[in-house]
Amino acid sequence: MKISQALFGEVRGGHQLKAASEGLSVPAELSARLDLPDTAPPGTDWSPFVSGFPSGDRYVVARTFRDAAASRSGMVVSHALIAPLDELVGVSNLSFLFERLIASPDAPPNMDNLDLEPVEDMPTASPELQAAAALLAERGEGPVVRLGHDGFEDLIVSLWANLWSELRRGFAFRLSFGPGDVVETPAPVLVCTPPSLSARWRGHRLLEATPETMSIAASMLSGGREGEVLRAFKADIGAKVSEFAELPYLEQAYRMAKLEPETLLNTVRIARLVERISPDPSDGRDGKRKVLDRLLLQFESADMSDVLSLRNVSFVGFLRSEQLWSRLTRWIADHEFEPTEDVSLFRAIEDALAPRSDPPVPDWQASVRSGLFEAARSARAPFARAFWRFAEARPDLVLALWECILPTADLEARLVETVPSKLSVDAVRTLAPLASDKRFYRLHAVAVAAAYEPAMAVRLQVAAEPAPRSEGIRLVLGRGSPSEVVSCALSLADDRVVEIATSLVVADPTLLADVDMTHPVAWEIWSAAVRSDAGAWKGPCDPVGVFHAMLTEILDGVARSGQTIDGFSRTPLADLATFPRRADLWPRINEPARGNLMTATARGWIERCATKDPVLPIEPDLQVAVLRERSLEDLLRKLAASNLGRAVEIVDELPSLGENRFLDALHVAGARSGVMAPHDAEALGRLLRDRGWRRTAEELLRSLRIGRQDVRPALRVCASLLGYWDRWYWGLKEITADEKWNSLEELAADLYPWGPDQDGLWERAGGRGADLEHTGSGRHQWRAALSRLRRGQSAPSVRSLLRIMLDDYASNERLRFLVDDREFGGHR
Known part of the structure; x- marks a missing residue:
C-alpha cells in the first residue's frame, strides 16, 4: 500500500506543514487538525497522543508530541501517515502504520513515500476493548472518553480490527481537553483526555470499568462470539451501519427478529428499523424477504390496531413491498369489522381518507382505500354493518367514505339488510341525499325510517323516489292490502299497485288461487312474490304447469313484463327433471337462477336413481351439477x-x-x-x-x-x-415369456439392488464375475446379465441362479413362484 508522509510543526511561530512526501497535496485544514485541539491546561500530561480521521479519499493517522524546542510554549510536532481510504478500510490491523510513526519529537530520517505491506494478523485485544465497545454501542451524545493517553493506541488498534468498512470510513479519534473542542467533521468517536480533566466530561460516556453485561452490539464491536450472530444478521439485511449511533437500531432489529415474540407489531418495528439502517432495496434482499414474508404470514392473526401500526412504514428499502400492500388490501377486503375494533377502524378510515395530521405513507393510504373499496363489494355483511356504525359515529366523514367505496347496488342491498333500528338525524342528513343521488331508493327508505317518525319518513321517501317506483315506500310503511288490491293490480297494471299487490301475495299466496295466470300482470305479481318469498310458489292452483308454461315462453322468445325465474329457482319448482325442453333451457338463463335450477334438478335426478325407475340420461350441464x-x-x-x-x-x-x-x-x-x-x-x-x-x-x-x-x-x-x-x-390372464423374464429382472433388482455380483450371488450360482457388466445402475446390470443368460451366452443357468436366490430369501413367495414356473425349469 502506498503511504505518504507529512510533518507538521513550528513554522514562523505558527503550526504549519514542515515537510511532505514528493507529490503529496496537503489540504490547508490538515495543519489545524494535527495541532492541539485547544490550549493545554497547565500541568496536564498529554504527550504524545495518536489521532486518525478520514480526509477526502484518504485516511490520516498521526502521532503528536509536545515541541520543547519551539520558540514558544504550546507548540507541537505531528508526524502523519496518509493512506488511500478505499484500501485502508479493508485492512484489519492498523499497527503497521503506528509502527512507522515517529517515536520522539524528532523529524523522521526521510519523508519519502512508503510502500508498506499491511499486517494480516489480528492484533491482541486491548484490556479496555470491551468497555469501549460497550459505550460505543450505546446511544449517547459526544465521543466516548478515555482517561489518559498511554495505551490509547492499543485500544484504537483493537477496536479498528473489529469494525467493518462502513464504520472505518467515518471513524475518527484524537486527544481532547473538553467537550468544547469537539467541533470538526467528522467528529471524533473516541477521544483520550488527561485524567486531571475528567470533571470536564461530566455527563459524557467515560471509559472506566468493563461492564458486567455486554450488549450484543458491544460484543460485535469487541470481537466476542455473541456478536457474531448480530454481524450475520447485519449482513443478512444488508445494513451498512456507517455510524455508531445506528448500532442500537441494528441490535433492536435483531432482538425483535430473533428473541422477541413473533407478533405483527414487532415485525412492523423490525421493518421500520431495517428501513432506517438498510434503505437500499438492492442490499440484504434475503433478510428483508424474510421480514416481509413473516409480516405477510402474520396478517393471518392481525387486528385493526396492527394495521394502524403500518401507517408510517414506507418499506422503501424492500424489494417487492407491493406484496405487502396488496396483502393489506386483501386483509381489509376480507375483514370481519367487529365492533370491538371500531376505535382502530374509524382511525384507519380517517387516516386513509382525510388525515388531520401526521399523514400516513401513500402506499398504506392507497391500500386501505382499496381494501375498503373491495370490502364494500364483498357479498358478506361485515362491512355493511361497520358502515352504519361509522355513519353514526363520524357523520362528518360519511361523504369521504362514500366517494372512496363507490357504492354498488349489491352494497345497497347489504346496507338495507343490516340497517340498525335507530339512526341519528345527523347521520341520515348526510347519507340520505347520497342514496337519492345514486338512486338507491331502498337505502334511502331504510335510512329515513330509522331516523324519523313514520309520517316524516314517508314524505321524505315520496319526495326522493320517482314514480313508478314504490319499493322504498313499501319499506317505509310496511303494510299491505286485501285481495281486492290484487284484482286492481290486474286491471290497472300500475307499477306501484303491482308492487303492493306483490307484497300481499307474499303474505298470502292463496290470493292467486283463482286468478287467471295467463294474464301478464298475474305473471309479474307471482314472479315478484316468489322472488320475495319462495313460499309464494304455491299460489296458483297448478304451479308446476304455470311455471313450465313460463319456461316454454322464455324458450319461444315471448317477453312478458316482470317475468323472471330467479325466485322460482329457489323453490320446489326448480326441479326440472320432468320438463321436456330442459337441455335447451340452460344456455338461456343466467345465474343465480341457472345454478339454483341446476342444483334442484340434479338432486331430483339423484332421488329418481334411488328408485327402481330406469336411470335417465342427462345432458352434460346437468351432469356437472349432479357431481357436485x-x-x-x-x-x-x-x-x-x-x-x-x-x-x-x-x-x-x-x-x-x-x-x-x-x-x-x-x-x-x-x-x-x-x-x-x-x-x-x-x-x-x-x-x-x-x-x-x-x-x-x-x-x-x-x-x-x-x-x-x-x-x-x-x-x-x-x-x-x-x-x-x-x-x-393370480391367474387373471396369461402372460408372455418376455413378461416372465421382466418379472425376474424386477424381483432380482429389488432383492439385489447393486447388481448380480452383490454378495457374490453370481459366482455362488456358478457364474463368472468377469462375464458381468459393472457399469450403470444395478437394474441395468441385471438386465444385461439376464439377457445373456436367457440367450445361453453365459453361466449359470437361470434355475441355479433362482435356487441360490431362494437360499438367500427362503420365505420370498415370488421366488418360489418363479422357481416352479416351466419357463425357468419348473413344473407349473
Whole structure:
C-alpha cells in the first residue's frame, strides 16, 4: 500500500506543514487538525497522543508530541501517515502504520513515500476493548472518553480490527481537553483526555470499568462470539451501519427478529428499523424477504390496531413491498369489522381518507382505500354493518367514505339488510341525499325510517323516489292490502299497485288461487312474490304447469313484463327433471337462477336413481351439477353395498365422475358380508377398464389377496390395468415369456439392488464375475446379465441362479413362484 508522509510543526511561530512526501497535496485544514485541539491546561500530561480521521479519499493517522524546542510554549510536532481510504478500510490491523510513526519529537530520517505491506494478523485485544465497545454501542451524545493517553493506541488498534468498512470510513479519534473542542467533521468517536480533566466530561460516556453485561452490539464491536450472530444478521439485511449511533437500531432489529415474540407489531418495528439502517432495496434482499414474508404470514392473526401500526412504514428499502400492500388490501377486503375494533377502524378510515395530521405513507393510504373499496363489494355483511356504525359515529366523514367505496347496488342491498333500528338525524342528513343521488331508493327508505317518525319518513321517501317506483315506500310503511288490491293490480297494471299487490301475495299466496295466470300482470305479481318469498310458489292452483308454461315462453322468445325465474329457482319448482325442453333451457338463463335450477334438478335426478325407475340420461350441464351433490356419494355407497349393478349403471351415465369418489363408495361394498354377483362384478370390471381406473382395480386385487374370490370376474375383465406379475400370479390372464423374464429382472433388482455380483450371488450360482457388466445402475446390470443368460451366452443357468436366490430369501413367495414356473425349469 502506498503511504505518504507529512510533518507538521513550528513554522514562523505558527503550526504549519514542515515537510511532505514528493507529490503529496496537503489540504490547508490538515495543519489545524494535527495541532492541539485547544490550549493545554497547565500541568496536564498529554504527550504524545495518536489521532486518525478520514480526509477526502484518504485516511490520516498521526502521532503528536509536545515541541520543547519551539520558540514558544504550546507548540507541537505531528508526524502523519496518509493512506488511500478505499484500501485502508479493508485492512484489519492498523499497527503497521503506528509502527512507522515517529517515536520522539524528532523529524523522521526521510519523508519519502512508503510502500508498506499491511499486517494480516489480528492484533491482541486491548484490556479496555470491551468497555469501549460497550459505550460505543450505546446511544449517547459526544465521543466516548478515555482517561489518559498511554495505551490509547492499543485500544484504537483493537477496536479498528473489529469494525467493518462502513464504520472505518467515518471513524475518527484524537486527544481532547473538553467537550468544547469537539467541533470538526467528522467528529471524533473516541477521544483520550488527561485524567486531571475528567470533571470536564461530566455527563459524557467515560471509559472506566468493563461492564458486567455486554450488549450484543458491544460484543460485535469487541470481537466476542455473541456478536457474531448480530454481524450475520447485519449482513443478512444488508445494513451498512456507517455510524455508531445506528448500532442500537441494528441490535433492536435483531432482538425483535430473533428473541422477541413473533407478533405483527414487532415485525412492523423490525421493518421500520431495517428501513432506517438498510434503505437500499438492492442490499440484504434475503433478510428483508424474510421480514416481509413473516409480516405477510402474520396478517393471518392481525387486528385493526396492527394495521394502524403500518401507517408510517414506507418499506422503501424492500424489494417487492407491493406484496405487502396488496396483502393489506386483501386483509381489509376480507375483514370481519367487529365492533370491538371500531376505535382502530374509524382511525384507519380517517387516516386513509382525510388525515388531520401526521399523514400516513401513500402506499398504506392507497391500500386501505382499496381494501375498503373491495370490502364494500364483498357479498358478506361485515362491512355493511361497520358502515352504519361509522355513519353514526363520524357523520362528518360519511361523504369521504362514500366517494372512496363507490357504492354498488349489491352494497345497497347489504346496507338495507343490516340497517340498525335507530339512526341519528345527523347521520341520515348526510347519507340520505347520497342514496337519492345514486338512486338507491331502498337505502334511502331504510335510512329515513330509522331516523324519523313514520309520517316524516314517508314524505321524505315520496319526495326522493320517482314514480313508478314504490319499493322504498313499501319499506317505509310496511303494510299491505286485501285481495281486492290484487284484482286492481290486474286491471290497472300500475307499477306501484303491482308492487303492493306483490307484497300481499307474499303474505298470502292463496290470493292467486283463482286468478287467471295467463294474464301478464298475474305473471309479474307471482314472479315478484316468489322472488320475495319462495313460499309464494304455491299460489296458483297448478304451479308446476304455470311455471313450465313460463319456461316454454322464455324458450319461444315471448317477453312478458316482470317475468323472471330467479325466485322460482329457489323453490320446489326448480326441479326440472320432468320438463321436456330442459337441455335447451340452460344456455338461456343466467345465474343465480341457472345454478339454483341446476342444483334442484340434479338432486331430483339423484332421488329418481334411488328408485327402481330406469336411470335417465342427462345432458352434460346437468351432469356437472349432479357431481357436485353430496347425496350422490350417499346413494352410491348405499347401492354399492346392496345393488352394485345399479351403482354401475348410474356411474355409466356420469363419465366425469372421478375415480376417488367411486372408490369411496366401493369401500362400503367391500365391507359388506355378502358376495358380489358375477354379472355385477363383470359390469364393475368393464367400468374400471373403460375408465382406466387403475387404483380401484388394485383395491379389488387386494380383496382377492385376502380371499375375496367374488371379485375375480371383475379383475379378469380389467386385468389390463394390473401389472403383469399380478395378472400372472393370480391367474387373471396369461402372460408372455418376455413378461416372465421382466418379472425376474424386477424381483432380482429389488432383492439385489447393486447388481448380480452383490454378495457374490453370481459366482455362488456358478457364474463368472468377469462375464458381468459393472457399469450403470444395478437394474441395468441385471438386465444385461439376464439377457445373456436367457440367450445361453453365459453361466449359470437361470434355475441355479433362482435356487441360490431362494437360499438367500427362503420365505420370498415370488421366488418360489418363479422357481416352479416351466419357463425357468419348473413344473407349473
